[in-house]
Amino acid sequence: MLRLRCKTKNGSHIMQGLTHQSSVQELKSKVEELTGIPCDVQKIMVGYPPSSLDIRNGNAHLRDYHIKSGDTLIVEEEKNKMKTQTTNSAVTKGPYLESLPVLARRVVPADNSCLFTSVSYVVEGGVYDPACAPEMRGLITQIVSSNPMAYSEAVLGKTNEEYCTWIRRDDTWGGAIEVSILSKFHQCEICVVDTQTVRVDRFGEDAGYHKRVLLIYDGIHYDPLQKETPGSDAPPQTIFSTKDDIILAQALELADEARRKRQFTDLNRFALRCLVCQTGLVGQKEAREHAKETGHANFGEV
CATH class of the missing domain: 3.90.70.80 (Cathepsin B; Chain A)
Structure with a gap:
């Protein structure tokens, strides 16, 4: 038996009744039962840092995923799926996405x-x-x-x-x-x-x-x-x-x-210039050593 904790922004729930033989669809149905989030807009994450599970194949078994008893599943509603609500008298106007923070x-x-x-x-x-x-x-x-x-x-x-x-x-x-x-x-x-x-x-x-x-x-x-x-x-x-x-x-x-997208700077490799004496430097280590030797502490990225 798997004993999992299902956590959403509104609280957490103990999830029981599942085994490694259970299907992904059974997991999604249990999540919907506990959280109210419909199966087709669920996003389920596990691990740290949390990574999303591919839950598109409802017939797959939980044994195929890295889920073990005691794990916490983080569940939220997919933001990139439109939710259309139709009644006998009206249809909700505008994409659901626009209303989600x-x-x-x-x-x-x-x-x-x-x-x-x-x-x-x-x-x-x-x-x-x-x-x-x-x-x-x-x-x-x-x-x-x-x-x-x-x-x-x-x-x-x-x-x-x-x-x-x-x-x-x-x-x-x-x-x-x-x-x-x-x-x-x-x-x-x-x-x-x-x-x-x-x-x-x-x-x-x-x-x-x-x-x-x-x-x-x-x-x-x-x-x-x-x-x-x-x-x-x-x-x-x-x-x-x-x-x-x-x-x-x-x-x-x-x-x-x-x-x-490589939107970060590797502090060990990025190019710097001392704005006091114009010396070229590479990385945080060289900048620290230069500051210690010269007293200069004003650097700019090249």
């Missing part, structure tokens, strides 16, 4: 402050403030300087004082340290989805926060993620529940699509 990237400027702009955008509920970076850099400086024990040279990679001077500059980039600090300050989980590795790093995961926001990262640039409804004037949604695993699966799908 989708997770999408909201592009922000690549101006060395994309992390701060992106975090501000998502925690403020989709409000874009291009002038927010100096304030956020100042906030991080206050937090770090007020707690030199927690933010020591071992953590920061430089002395507390040097870090505070460095992060205030508008030509420096934020990263994991700054995301962690901002997660604590805003009391929310910040999930960063990486397009090169197709993984999600969850800052504040174990802190018991109820809110979650999402960023996508391509190796050098951060953008915020938001749920929006195509063709609608409704404001985007940028804040989600930490219990919503469906949104994480959707974010990983976006990252995987970007990876397939």
Whole structure:
């Protein structure tokens, strides 16, 4: 017997009564019974990162899939299928797709402050403030300087004082340290989805926060993620529940699509130029070594 958990954005259900001899159609019927999602518009994902099952052949057996007892199946309604509802008196007008919200990237400027702009955008509920970076850099400086024990040279990679001077500059980039600090300050989980590795790093995961926001990262640039409804004037949604695993699966799908399109920068191979002395460099390692030898810390991608 297979004991599976069926998880949707509205909750989860224990799925029993299936075996490896059961057909895909039996699985789909059981999902419809538990979730109300019709068989013909179901999308079923399993594993981590979640990958979609090919459920087009209803006669196939579950033994042909990598499903084992105890697995969690993530189920959602297909967004690329039109749902037509016909009654005796009327037919629903317009494609069903237009009424479904989708997770999408909201592009922000690549101006060395994309992390701060992106975090501000998502925690403020989709409000874009291009002038927010100096304030956020100042906030991080206050937090770090007020707690030199927690933010020591071992953590920061430089002395507390040097870090505070460095992060205030508008030509420096934020990263994991700054995301962690901002997660604590805003009391929310910040999930960063990486397009090169197709993984999600969850800052504040174990802190018991109820809110979650999402960023996508391509190796050098951060953008915020938001749920929006195509063709609608409704404001985007940028804040989600930490219990919503469906949104994480959707974010990983976006990252995987970007990876397939090579929309990422390999930090070990991308070409840089020191904007102070014009030295050509390759990769993050050479940039770090150059900065250590010269004190130069202003780099641009070639």
